[in-house]
Amino acid sequence: MKNAKDKDRLQVAKTYKLYLGGAFPRTESGRTIKVTDAKGNLLANACRASRKDCREAVVAARGACRGWAARSGYNRGQILYRAAEMLEGRSEQFTEELRSSGATSAQARREVAASVDRLVHYAGWADKYQQVFGTVNPVASSHFNFSLPEATGVVVIIASRDAPLLGLASMVAPAIAGGNTAVCLASESFPLSAITFGEVLHASDLPGGVVNLLTGQRDELIPPLSSHMDVNALVHVDLDDKERKQVEEDAALNLKRIIRRKPSNWFSDEVDGPYPILDLQEIKTTWHPIGQ
Amino acid sequence: MAKSRKKSPPPLQFKGAWDYAPAPESTDPVQLKDHYELFIDGQFVPASSGNAFPSVNPATEKSLATVSEASAKDVNRAVRAARKAYEGVWSKTKPAERGKYLFRIARLIQERSRELAILETMDGGKPIRESRDVDLPLVAAHFFHYAGWADKLDYAFPGKTTTPVGVAGQVIPWNFPLLMAAWKLAPALATGNTVVLKPAETTSLSILKLAEIIQDADLPPGVVNFVTGAGDTGAALVRHKGIDKVAFTGSTEVGKNIRKALAGTEKRFTLELGGKAANVIFEDAPIDQAVEGVINGIFFNQGHVCCAGSRLLLQESIADLFLRKLKDRMETLIVGDPLDKNTDIGAINSKEQLQTIKKYLRIGEKEGASLHQSSCPLPTKGYWCRPTLFLDVAQSHRVATEEIFGPVLSVLTFRTVDEAIQMANNVPYGLSGGVWTDKGSKIFRVGNELRAGVVWANTFNKFDPTSPFGGYKESGMGREGGLHGLLPYVELTRSAKGKR
Numbered sequence: 001m002k003n004a005k006d007k008d009r010l011q012v013a014k015t016y017k018l019y020l021g022g023a024f025p026r027t028e029s030g031r032t033i034k035v036t037d038a039k040g041n042l043l044a045n046a047c048r049a050s051r052k053d054c055r056e057a058v059v060a061a062r063g064a065c066r067g068w069a070a071r072s073g074y075n076r077g078q079i080l081y082r083a084a085e086m087l088e089g090r091s092e093q094f095t096e097e098l099r100s101s102g103a104t105s106a107q108a109r110r111e112v113a114a115s116v117d118r119l120v121h122y123a124g125w126a127d128k129y130q131q132v133f134g135t136v137n138p139v140a141s142s143h144f145n146f147s148l149p150e151a152t153g154v155v156v157i158i159a160s161r162d163a164p165l166l167g168l169a170s171m172v173a174p175a176i177a178g179g180n181t182a183v184c185l186a187s188e189s190f191p192l193s194a195i196t197f198g199e200v201l202h203a204s205d206l207p208g209g210v211v212n213l214l215t216g217q218r219d220e221l222i223p224p225l226s227s228h229m230d231v232n233a234l235v236h237v238d239l240d241d242k243e244r245k246q247v248e249e250d251a252a253l254n255l256k257r258i259i260r261r262k263p264s265n266w267f268s269d270e271v272d273g274p275y276p277i278l279d280l281q282e283i284k285t286t287w288h289p290i291g292q
Numbered sequence: 293m294a295k296s297r298k299k300s301p302p303p304l305q306f307k308g309a310w311d312y313a314p315a316p317e318s319t320d321p322v323q324l325k326d327h328y329e330l331f332i333d334g335q336f337v338p339a340s341s342g343n344a345f346p347s348v349n350p351a352t353e354k355s356l357a358t359v360s361e362a363s364a365k366d367v368n369r370a371v372r373a374a375r376k377a378y379e380g381v382w383s384k385t386k387p388a389e390r391g392k393y394l395f396r397i398a399r400l401i402q403e404r405s406r407e408l409a410i411l412e413t414m415d416g417g418k419p420i421r422e423s424r425d426v427d428l429p430l431v432a433a434h435f436f437h438y439a440g441w442a443d444k445l446d447y448a449f450p451g452k453t454t455t456p457v458g459v460a461g462q463v464i465p466w467n468f469p470l471l472m473a474a475w476k477l478a479p480a481l482a483t484g485n486t487v488v489l490k491p492a493e494t495t496s497l498s499i500l501k502l503a504e505i506i507q508d509a510d511l512p513p514g515v516v517n518f519v520t521g522a523g524d525t526g527a528a529l530v531r532h533k534g535i536d537k538v539a540f541t542g543s544t545e546v547g548k549n550i551r552k553a554l555a556g557t558e559k560r561f562t563l564e565l566g567g568k569a570a571n572v573i574f575e576d577a578p579i580d581q582a583v584e585g586v587i588n589g590i591f592f593n594q595g596h597v598c599c600a601g602s603r604l605l606l607q608e609s610i611a612d613l614f615l616r617k618l619k620d621r622m623e624t625l626i627v628g629d630p631l632d633k634n635t636d637i638g639a640i641n642s643k644e645q646l647q648t649i650k651k652y653l654r655i656g657e658k659e660g661a662s663l664h665q666s667s668c669p670l671p672t673k674g675y676w677c678r679p680t681l682f683l684d685v686a687q688s689h690r691v692a693t694e695e696i697f698g699p700v701l702s703v704l705t706f707r708t709v710d711e712a713i714q715m716a717n718n719v720p721y722g723l724s725g726g727v728w729t730d731k732g733s734k735i736f737r738v739g740n741e742l743r744a745g746v747v748w749a750n751t752f753n754k755f756d757p758t759s760p761f762g763g764y765k766e767s768g769m770g771r772e773g774g775l776h777g778l779l780p781y782v783e784l785t786r787s788a789k790g791k792r
Contacts, residue, residue, distance in 0.1 A: 132450055137774050139756035140433070147760045147776060232765070245556030252552040254720065255544075255563070255766050270786060273451060282764050283776050286739050286747045287754055288732075 016046045016191070018053060018215065019198030021060030022208015027053050033216065035192060038102045046191050049216035051224040054183070057212040058228055061154045061181040064209030069151045069179035073127030080123035080177055082204040087169075088116045090200060094165060094193055101164065101190040114267050115169040121272050122173035129178065129274040133281070144288040149281035151179030152257060153232035156225045158218070160237045164190035166266045168197060171235050174276035176210055180233070183212045183225065191215035218243075226250035233257035233280055300616070306623045315633040317420045321407040328496065329360045330520060331503035333373035334513025340365045345522070347497050350417035350639040351630050351674040359496045362519035364528040370488045370517040371534040374459045377514030378486040383456060385512070387484070391442030394482055396509045398435035404505065405432065408498055412470060413630045415497045417639030417675070418593050420631050430755055431474040434773075437757035438478035441778060445483060446787070448775055454782035456484035457560060458536030461529045465542045466492035466641050467596040467697075473499055475772045476539050477516060478757075483781040485537070486515045490529050493522040494642045530554070537561065539780065541598070544695070544721070544766050562770025562780040564598065564762055566695040567723030570716035571601035571752060572738065574709075575609045577728035581750065583617045586701070589726060589752035591625065591637055591679050595699040596645070598767075599724035601752050603692060604703045605712055611705045615683070622666040622679045629671065637699060640675040649677050649698035656682045656691040661702070693719050709734070713741045722764030726752045745771070 016035075017024040029050035035043045047053075068076075087094065091112045098108035130149060137145040155175045160167030164187040175182050186194030198213045214221060222243065226234055227250040234256055239247060244260070251258050259279045263271045327344065329336040339360035346355035362370070382390070401408065405428045412423040445454045460480045464472035469491055480487050491499040499518055506516050519525055523546075530538045530550050538561040540550050547565040554561055571589050573582050589601025606614055630638030640646040657663055661682040670676040680700040685692050692702045706712040716725055725742040727735050727749045739747040745762045748754060755761065760776040762768060770780045 133776075135760075135775055137756065137758040137760070139754075139759050141754060141756065143751070143754065145756065145759050147774065241556060248555030249552050252548045252555070255548065255551060255565075255769065257769055275452070275784065282745065283760050283762070283771050284739075284742075284745055284747065284764075285760050287749060287751055287759070288735060289750045 014044070016044045016195045016215070018047050018049055019195060019202070019211070019213040020053070020057050021063070021212065022202065024198070027216070028056070029053070037100045043100055044192060046195070046215045049214040049221060051221075053214055054221055054224040054228070057183040057214055058154060058225070058230055060209035060212050061183050062230055064181045064207055065151070065153055068176070068181055068207060068210045071179070073130065076177060076179065077123045077126035079204055079206050080119055080126060080173060083201055083206065084116050084119035084123060086200040086203050087112070087119060087197075090196075091116070094196065097193045097196060098165060101192070110267070111163060111166045115166045118166070118170050118272070119173055122177040125174070125274055125277060126177040129277045132274050133278055133283070137285070139287075142290045144290055145285065147283050147285040149178070149278065150284050152280045152282055153180060154230060155180045155182050155280055156231050156234040157182050157184040158222065158234070158236040158239065159184060159187050159194060160266070161187055161189065163266045165193040165197060167237065168194050170263070170266055170271050171237070171261065172211060175235065175280050176206075178277040178280050180280050181210045183231070184214065185218065185221055185225065186213055186215045188216070188218050222247065223250065226256070227253055229254045231256055233259060235259040235261060235280070237261045237263070304620050304623070312626070312634040316629065317410055317413070317631045317633060319410055319414065319631065322411045322414065324357050324497070327358045327360070328500045328520070330362050330366055330370070331500065331516075331518040332366070332370045333377075333517065334507065336503070339363065345493060347415055347494065348642070349414050350641055351671070353673055353675075356415060356497060359500070359520045362490075362521045362525045367488070367519050367525060367528040367532060368534075370519050371459060371461070371529075371532050373514035374486040374488050374517055375534055377512055378456075378459055381512045382486050382515050383484055387443035387445065390482060390484060391439045393509060393511050394435050394439030394442065394478060397505060397511070398432050398439060400505045400508055401428070401432045401435065404501075405429075408470060408501060410631070411501060412498050413638070416466060416469060416495045417630050417641050419635045419638040421633055421635070422593060427468055427471050430757070431470045434471070434474040434757040435478045438482040441479075442482040445778065445782065448778055449784055451787060452784040453787040454483065454778075454784060457781055457783060458485060459534060460485045460487050460537045460539055460781065461532060461535040462487055462489040462539045463526045463529060463542065464489065464491055466495040467593060467598070469495040470498045470502060472541050473502060476541075479772070479777050480539070480781050481515065483778055485781050488517045488519060488529060488535065490519050490521065490526050493520070496520040527553075535559065537781070540564070547768060560780070563768035564770070564772060565723075565766065565768040566721055567598050567600065567763065567767050568603060568693060568695055568719045568721045569599055569601045569724040569726065569744065570603045570605050571726035572605045572712050572716055572728065573607060573610070573614060574712075574727075574729040574734060575607040576730045578730060578750070579610065579614060579617065582728040583614065583621050585726065585728060585750070585752045586618060587621055587625070590701040591699050592753050594637055594640055594677070596641055596697055597753065599746060599753065601724070601726050602696065602701060604701055605715055606703060606705045607712070608705045608707050615703065619664065619681070622681070623668070625666060625668065625679050627668050627670060627676055627678060637679060640677050640698065643675055645697065646675040646677065649696060649700065652691055652694070652696045652698070652700060653680065656685075656689065656702075659689045659691070661685045661689055661691055687715060687718055695721070709738065713738060717741075717743045720766040723767035724748065
């Protein structure tokens with residue numbers, strides 16, 4: 001635990017825990033993983049979450065589902081914008097954390113800035129995608145017929161191996177802007193900025209349980225999430241062929257929607273737009289009678 | 293008790309009063325060959341194995357014709373024809389011209405609508421009134437709707453341009469053969485894909501008549517191919533390496549198997565699967581109208597409807613009155629010859645399906661629900677099931693959670709709006725739901741909370757080509773119909789306009 005800046009006093013290091021249901025508990029298993037910097041110095045003993053933590057996270061996410069989806073788009077947008085403000089204000093800390101995981105200062109600053117901008121982008125979408133994807137349908141009978149997107153429900157997000165902050169923010173933002181709740185599995189090698197991102201969300205009036213963050217080993221934690229019967233969708237970006245096949249087979253159990261994001265790079269504005277929101281929406285069509 | 297002093301009205305007597313003279317539709321417009329072959333690359337061709345199976349009229353148990361059974365080899369041939377047509381012709385055809393082919397097909401269907409309706413009824417068992425007034429008009433309308441989309445795709449998805457997916461492998465069920473074919477073919481062709489489609493083994497004939505129409509329309513060979521057969525043929529199609537997209541309508545069980553089989557591949561897919569829809573009747577509903585809606589919701593097409601309103605949720609305060617009226621109305625339903633224009637409920641589509649329904653009737657009684665059936669006479673030949681109610685049903689009963697796909701309605705009661713919503717959503721399915729109330733605000737409140745892709749308010753089982761249809765949860769993924777129904781058949785790429 002090297003003292004990065006201050007030579008005269010001992011730095012107070014943070015204990016990195018999980019983010020579950022709006023609280024920061026340790027894993028119930030009591031297990032940890034050593035997270036080191038590029039030189040092998042210990043940065044933290046992060047939690048190595050268990051299958052039970054996964055289940056707890058899904059319960060928390062399910063519990064938050066109805067309330068979050070019922071919030072107005074405007075309100076969800078405000079909260080996402082607040083998260084952008086919080087992230088901007090703590091950009092020093094995030095830059096430092098990303099640097100410790102091997103990024104250069106310039107790379108780290110760029111990633112933090114892009115993450116802030118992505119949150120702002122999706123804050124703006126929260127009350128607009130409904131108009132882009134909703135339709136009034138000119139049916140032949142005397143009905144007012146309309147289709148609107150609705151949140152799919154509980155979404156598992158498997159964060160990218162690279163871009164531990166930007167990748168995660170880019171996957172979380174469209175999910176929650178669209179009224180879903182999320183269980184996120186942080187990058188296995190660089191989990192720290194994900195947990196700190198949880199602190200940002202926590203300080204943004206995001207209701208507990210809307211985003212839950214797990215750290216630990218992918219091969220151990222993906223199966224209980226991909227086979228969970230109360231998970232509605234799973235978003236990933238870089239599962240290898242074997243992992244992807246397994247996850248998609250598990251998805252058959254309850255017909256989870258599996259979304260594979262394919263960004264050429266997370267910094268591109270290709271990643272923006274309402275379509276990642278649409279991926280995690282169900283279209284509901286209502287036939288309302290028209291009187292004589 | 294004061295309650296017992298109130299006399300319930302005497303039961304209605306229907307004997308004699310409801311005898312209609314037979315009004316059979318003629319089968320003359322339908323000319324059937326003895327044997328039907330596969331439709332591949334614009335031609336009717338024999339199956340490589342030489343195998344064939346009969347297509348049986350479920351109302352008479354007589355074979356109408358035999359149909360070639362496509363093997364994996366034939367499927368391969370069809371996929372290659374579709375690939376060739378995609379690369380050589382269809383992807384290079386101007387969008388507006390693609391649209392004109394579809395308009396042509398729509399017109400030819402309208403022209404031969406009577407013949408197709410009769411055949412649909414002969415081969416599938418559905419009442420002629422339904423195939424004539426519901427199926428066929430919707431089939432033509434669907435082609436018309438998507439025909440117009442072909443050259444307007446740039447307007448459908450803001451910031452994106454569309455390209456076709458490629459070759460689509462489509463598998464459809466036996467409950468609405470031509471209509472399901474239209475739902476699958478029209479958007480696929482309009483967006484520039486080519487197709488290999490497999491109809492259900494009990495209802496191939498109208499699809500092969502559609503092949504004639506496709507020939508008459510001069511659609512380039514290979515753009516549409518039909519392979520007939522049972523589950524093995526379907527499995528060969530969805531697993532074929534040469535297709536880019538799978539579209540399946542059928543049971544959740546088979547849908548899950550398909551999803552599993554596609555795991556790890558690059559194939560896209562949409563699934564339109566089973567349902568166990570709740571038809572929720574509030575005490576302020578227009579009761580007589582709601583009784584009609586419940587009847588239509590579960591007995592339309594013998595209950596062979598994935599979105600059928602197979603669970604009736606009644607507010608307790610009106611349950612007795614509603615059930616009396618419902619039973620009275622059920623007594624008037626005519627079960628019998630599907631070709632008779634008076635028939636309300638036709639033949640169960642196959643012997644196998646009748647056995648499935650009967651199995652559930654036994655399960656329901658064994659679990660403690662009480663069975664009520666109308667007393668109508670049934671023909672001696674053919675596969676029939678009387679309109680059926682299950683009363684005293686608990687939410688945990690299998691007849692309240694599993695799809696029966698027959699004219700069987702499970703009745704449950706509730707007290708509050710919240711309870712109704714909770715019960716309606718308490719199944720793994722989420723295809724459709726019905727809300728009956730005179731209060732517009734309640735329609736929106738309950739409709740909002742139903743986890744289902746289609747919500748019918750004071751109506752049920754309504755369809756329109758402009759209206760997206762498809763499920764939440766285990767009822768599938770993807771939408772068919774309207775603008776949203778284009779999405780499964782296009783790749784979205786960023787348009788130049790989308791650049792900032």
